[in-house]
Amino acid sequence: MPSALPLGDPVPTDGRFPPEVIQALPARADKPFGLYVHIPFCSVRCGYCDFNTYTAADLGPGASHQSYPETVMAELEFARETLDDAGAPDRALSTVFFGGGTPTLLPAGELARILHRVHELFGFAPDTEVTTEANPDTVTPESAQILAEAGFTRLSLGMQSAVPHVLRTLDRTHDPENVPAAHAAAQAAGLETSLDLIYGTPGESLQDWSRSLESAIALRPDHISAYSLIVEPGTAMAAQIRRGELPDIDPDDQADKYVMTDQMAQAAGYEWYEVSNFARGGNKRSQHNLNYWQDSDWWGAGPGAHSHLAGMRWWNVKHPAPYAQRVQQGISPGHGRELLDAEATVLEYLMLRLRIVDGLDVAEFNTLPQLGQSESSPITQELLRQLTEEGLAEASAAQPSEYYPEGRIVLTLQGRLLADAVTRRLVT
Template sequence: MPASLPLGDPVPADGGFPPEVRRALPGRGETPFGLYVHIPFCSVRCGYCDFNTYTAADLGPGASRQSYPETVVGELEFARTTLDAAGAPQRALSTVFFGGGTPTLLPAEDLALILRRAQELFGFAAGAEVTTEANPDTVSAESAQMLAEAGFTRLSIGMQSAVPHVLKTLDRTHDPQNVPAAHAAARAAGLQTSLDLIYGTPGESLQDWKRSLETAVELQPDHISAYSLIVEDGTAMAAKIRRGELADIDPDDQADKYVVTDQLLSAAGYQWYEVSNFSRGPHTRSKHNLHYWQDTDWWGAGPGAHSHLAGMRWWNVKHPAPYAQRVQQGVSPGHGRELLDAQAQVLEHLMLRLRIAEGLDVAKFNALPQIRQGAAAPITAEQVHQLVQEGLAEAGAAGPSAEFPLGRVVLTLNGRLLADAVTRRLAHS
């Protein structure tokens, strides 16, 4: 089963925000606002997966795929009421992202129903990006066209690997031949496309990984995500590794594969814009994921979904049955929430900015209220210079400019491999 949710502080039944958030809300009018919709259903649970997902056998009474769209709509209506009561600025959605699970296990009509109600309640900003994740076995020419007509602009296809034995180790059941078919269907419907890949699976050779990358590049998607496999406690894969049935993850192997990823995708015209994400240019980046990395605001709807608003995070109850019960009762489905302390805010700012290609604006970091209050020391030019000397930051990007008077810290390839270490180093300077 998925990992337990953090505890946090209790969320009141009316979903009301604490005074610190209410005071901050009027100043958030220009901050982008997104919506994440969690679709928690899967036909089979993959052995490596630690996400909040459920097969039909897991659901039990009180929850079903058939009733789920109306339940999510109920939370969206609750969200609109809660935001209005708190005096939140009216912000149209700049991005909507349906994730899972497998959103496309639901009929396209159900996804369209949720999206239509979201637009009615919040409105869409000009050029809004609307994405759904998809298992390649669940996409047809007809469903892709229906999604496009409903307002979806982007399809993120879970390819993971092009190598059958790697997919078998991951417990992925999709037919690799359906990846190009799903991609072609999305293209024909006028949707942008992204392929999601995973590297570092036990038993995957460097040649296997190159084959997956090359297969993905041949399809010429707009965007490619390449994530290193993380084995979480409690998963079936973790148990197999513990019993010696699978080899453990090798960090050096994963580093080698990341280097190959950067080289091969760069040669094919893809630019990294976040450590694990590559696009053909700024117009094909995942705007929704940039919400997370740039610390903007979003509402997460669905069981286990996380939200962020004006420095506060909260997360919903995990299982679809109690989630549905709370929504039907007209009370918040929130399980817990937290306001980060000053040190945690500084660490998160560093971590997120260092992961993206624009890098860390040193002047903006040093101007943070938390820095002025002494939660952490400001970053000096000497520290940036030292990172450049060690080959961890780019010399040109790190230098001062009119836009970045104290320079930026933009990680090199080696720096990306050591991003966590660079974050800790600057945080404890």
């Protein structure tokens, strides 16, 4: 089942932002603004997945594939009105991301219709990146062409693995042979491509993972995401491991596979730019995901979708039926929200900046207004020296420069493997 929503303060039915956020909005005018559109449908629920997704049998009355486009467009209209009422700066969208679930379970024409309404309501900045995730079995040359003509620029294919027994363990139902076919269809339509992979599945050998990487790299996508499998409580896979039907996750095995990923990707011309993401050049990075990692703003539309604006997070009700009911009543589908306090702001700054290749600007961190209100201390040159001597941070980036007078912390390969431990050292 999908994971539980976090606790938080209730969202008012009119969606109005608190005064602190309204006051902070003008200063966010230069920040990128993105939109996430959640499509919560899957044909089959994978055993490892705790995302907010539903099969047709899970939906019940009040929600359906057919009615969903109108429902989510109604929330987008609500979002436009709420932002205008708050006096939010008029920011055209820099990125749009359709995620799921499996967005391409909706007909390509319906995705195009939603995107057209997005453009009418918010406008697009120059070179707006527009991505949709897709199951390889749901992409055809015809659907890829419809998406490209509608304004989509990027297709992210859920490949996960090239090895049949690994896909079976993950409960993935797509045919591995359809990955190159879907990828070719996307490229022929002029779409940039990304392949999503998962490593560390129970029973997956190093040879299996190498085969998956080789298969992905051979297609020459623009971008590769490689995520370690996390077994979430309450999933079918967690129950299988608990019953002894599957071996538990081995962190050492996952570390070995991450090192293999980094080596093979870089040898093939892919650069790491975030711990789990590799791109063929800087202009092929996922700009939408960079928005998340660089403290930008985004609106999340759809059941269970999360949003962030000027230091406030909020999230929608989970199930598509009550979500649809609220939207149809003209009230906020928001379930809860929270304003980030100083501790949370400092911790998130550290965690997110350390994940990306640009790293953490030490001088910028040391002058964060929230730092003095938290229990964390400024980063000293002595601590920076220790991290470089231990091989956790790049020595060249740590050197003071014109643009970074106190240097940066850019994690080495070893540092990326121990990113959580490095973060803990920096917040003590």
